[in-house]
Ligand SMILES: Nc1ncnc2c1ncn2[C@@H]1O[C@H](COP(=O)(O)OP(=O)(O)OP(=O)(O)O)[C@@H](O)[C@H]1O
């Protein structure tokens with residue numbers, strides 16, 4: 247039995263300064279299993295994974311690999327034992343190419359780097375995760391899901407025997423997720439062990455052999471995945487029965503809050519027209535690459551675009567920057583919180599109040615008012631952290647998301663555009679965000695939700711526009727809001743007869 251244990255945590259504890267993050271965690275990862283680690287935002291999952299992969303050392307207890315207690319002082323130490331971590335927040339060098347990133351610190355042919363060889367081997371690694379991408383592309387030019395897949399390809403090219411994956415599917419859509427889960431199963435078939443964090447419990451159920459649950463830095467239980475339903479997993483994570491994920495949909499108003507005509511974002515989206523009414527939650531569905539994010543980045547002036555007409559509450563407005571948009575009551579939550587949302591090296595306070603500095607700067611910057619706003623927002627949006635005077639980088643992934651959400655709502659917007667609002671957010675906090683969206687709409691705001699999570703779109707939205715290859719290809723509402731219809735439109739599969747509730751846009 248002992249031989250079957252690939253790695254183990256033995257009474258592991260971790261402190262950051264005065265903050266105790268993990269306490270007395272003991273569990274084993276069997277060789278060749280897919281072991282899922284679940285828990286709320288801030289429960290300590292990433293911290294635990296980083297200890298196994300050499301990024302942090304335990305404060306108490308120890309980590310074992312292949313039956314031996316190990317001291318891992320760097321990721322190199324861990325890699326030497328075949329343990330490779332795929333980070334939750336990307337760890338790629340934006341200015342380097344994909345190939346350079348894959349081989350960073352491991353360039354083939356010591357001394358002289360053979361570019362052709364690097365490109366060839368990168369192409370092989372990318373083929374493992376089913377991405378077709380020129381290895382010479384700069385990482386900064388990749389989409390978020392492409393970056394995620396490059397991270398995975400990079401880890402695989404290092405011949406990992408124990409692959410540690412921190413929310414690998416957080417930014418992937420359904421089909422990419424399926425590809426990745428198939429890949430995980432294939433790797434398991436080849437004897438690779440996978441330790442895996444995800445907030446997508448359906449996915450955990452589908453791929454994991456065993457599940458370990460953490461709550462507030464302590465171990466709750468380790469169980470066979472087949473003995474737990476996703477709902478039971480959620481309850482174990484939060485320590486109470488979770489009901490009522492989606493509040494009912496309130497009746498939308500009749501006034502159009504935001505109207506957009508003839509939005510073109512060259513290379514990404516064209517001819518985009520839509521209206522969203524007060525009190526309405528309008529969804530945008532589509533596969534990765536359908537142009538949803540780019541269309542809204544264009545609308546906000548974050549990308550080159552042309553637009554026929556934009557009206558806020560019936561009045562034409564010009565939006566050429568996020569600042570313009572905020573002045574007109576339109577805010578946008580970016581899907582890419584690290585690249586475009588958060589100032590990771592800055593404290594939480596400026597991160598929250600960045601958009602509303604004027605309010606706190608009258609007549610002089612008032613740090614106390616700012617601090618009160620931070621305390622209120624932390625409470626309102628459930629930002630969980632030991633202390634509030636830390637840089638944003640010290641927040642767990644899901645808590646960073648809540649902070650950026652708090653920031654855009656600080657300006658008291660009329661139109662709220664949320665791009666993947668629950669990415670990386672735990673199931674309890676997801677429920678909180680859904681209820682927040684409901685409150686925003688019920689309070690007369692217009693809400694646009696761009697999401698790759700089908701249950702989220704179906705549960706929240708009054709109406710869904712589906713985009714494919716840069717165009718809005720259909721609109722679904724009322725009884726027509728079904729997963730099959732969204733997928734059919736998003737993938738462009740032939741339309742079934744009798745689907746009369748589907749209106750095709752021209
Ligand atoms: N370098 C650090 N300094 C101080 N506190 C930290 C540091 N890294 C993590 N923490 C704290 O440790 C706790 C656990 O964080 P961790 O990132 O492990 O959570 P998580 O379970 O991965 O959450 P999520 O699901 O949101 O990713 C959090 O309260 C976080 O703020």
Ligand SMILES: [Mg+2]
Nearest residue numbers: 292334642643
């Ligand atoms: Mg984490």
